[in-house]
Amino acid sequence: MSGMGSKMLELDDEDELKDFRACFVDDRSGVNYLDGNSLGRLSRAARDSIMTAIDQEWGVELIRGWEHWGELSFAIGDTLAAELLGAASGQVVVADSTSVNLYKVIMAAHSLVPDRRVLLADLNDFPTDRYILEGIAKANRMELRFIATAMDEPVVADDFAPYLDDDVAVVVLSQVNYRSGALNDLAQIAYTVHSVGAMLVGDLSHSVGAVPIALDDDDIDFAVGCTYKYLNGGPGSPAFLYARRRLQAELTQPIWGWFSARDQFTMAPGYEPVAGIGRFLVGTPPVLQLRALEGALTVVCEAGIERLRAKSLRQTELAIELFEQVLAPHGFRLASPRLGPERGGHVSFEHPHAQELTSILLRDHRVLVDYRAPNRVRFAPSPLYTSFAQVYEGIMALAKAVES
Incomplete structure (x- = not known):
């Protein structure tokens, strides 16, 4: 998977929205935040x-x-x-x-x-x-x-x-x-x-x-x-x-x-x-x-909804690609549409221990995602401030969490 990690760096380097990450206040929590569809981060302009x-x-x-x-x-x-x-x-x-x-x-x-x-x-x-x-x-x-x-x-x-x-x-x-x-x-x-x-x-x-x-x-x-x-x-x-x-x-x-x-x-x-x-x-x-x-x-x-949508689709596509590689073998089920035009800005993965896994992600891997009843882990990258590397790291952390 090291090759995949290098690919993430390339995607982030080519990301035309990458400069917008600097528009948000410094994250001192050390958390990989993948819950943007519950509460967005604080921007410097809002503050x-x-x-x-x-x-x-x-x-x-x-x-x-x-x-x-x-x-x-x-x-x-x-x-x-x-x-x-x-x-x-x-x-x-x-x-x-x-x-x-x-x-x-x-x-x-x-x-x-x-x-x-x-x-x-x-x-x-x-x-x-x-x-x-x-x-x-x-x-x-x-x-x-x-x-x-x-x-x-x-x-x-x-x-x-x-x-x-x-x-x-x-x-x-x-x-x-x-x-x-x-x-x-x-x-x-x-x-x-x-x-x-x-x-x-x-x-x-x-x-x-x-x-x-x-x-x-x-x-x-x-x-x-x-x-x-x-x-x-x-x-x-x-x-x-x-x-x-x-x-x-x-x-x-x-x-x-x-x-x-x-x-x-x-x-x-x-x-x-x-x-x-x-x-x-x-x-x-x-x-x-x-x-x-x-x-x-x-x-x-300033970012514009068309650019936001394009990056959002690519990030959720990435999450689904990684799901097939490292989550499906552990009993996860994709609980979102596979086709981009049928999907919004987040993806869900179904697992019998979804709630417990969500807690393990934060406690052991510093990845913050959402749990939704009855058995879903919800990933929501926000294209303004979420990098491709963070999506990759989040999915890989979920795979490690279920292994433990």
Whole structure:
């Protein structure tokens, strides 16, 4: 395998994104970090941005900072739209958490088709998505239908078709499956969902910053996503919300807050929403976290989603090649699509002792990856700061861990 090690050095030397590793703060932990789809690393730009907000804005401007803080949710939303989401301006806003935004857009979507009483989702989707849907269904006496898909392969329109009828109001689906990394074709799903008059909500939490997204061209109605994974916005960084422009004037947003009120400072007794995407705001935006995200996005946008996707595919391909050589003989099973176009930014390996192996990796080999129930080790190289050598070292460490 020494020849393979030399190949890694060559790949890293040829990597056109290699200089971006220097954009992140020095890692003093000594950990080989392969968990970028859970929490991205801290960039120097994010740290500088939040420190400027603390020292110069909060520290000096005090309440006068609201002269420009109020625009952050919209400005960062437009940056996400243009650079990473394939959407025109005025359709994305950054606020609240993914869970809260998901609740808002599901209810807003239902307000457009109020006579329909069925919600539809994938049983293998992320827990929050399912829990939010369960709560909405119970509170509003709606029916919740789940389809059970092959988790390790993309969901296709035919999976949904038997469950779709003229009583389905909203379909919720992640673009990338959080366990397997399977990449779903949202455009194809949207076409099928719209054929029965239902609305589609996409969860982009595991895809934004990892794969190209085209919300406008794919005719997606609503979408949500977090910013602390591949976008490196930091723990608790605010989520984003997309609502197609043609729907905004007709929908009803369920959480009526001060920041979405028309003529906010008149303090009027009755609620009247502001026009446009701003009607999805609720309370005071988290300024310090928005500033951190603003800084973090400068690095992601400079690299560009096409280059990020190309490197991500090559790194996950490498992980699969190494899996076949050193993991499969030890009883591992590839739990992700083999074909690049069907795969997001991470790969999973299934093993009966996956949880124990994840702990051994960190304790004995200083490799930090993810465990996902019931039996998966999840590898997520982030192309901005993960080298090819780190991918190689991580897979080899997993092979040593199972041998022990």
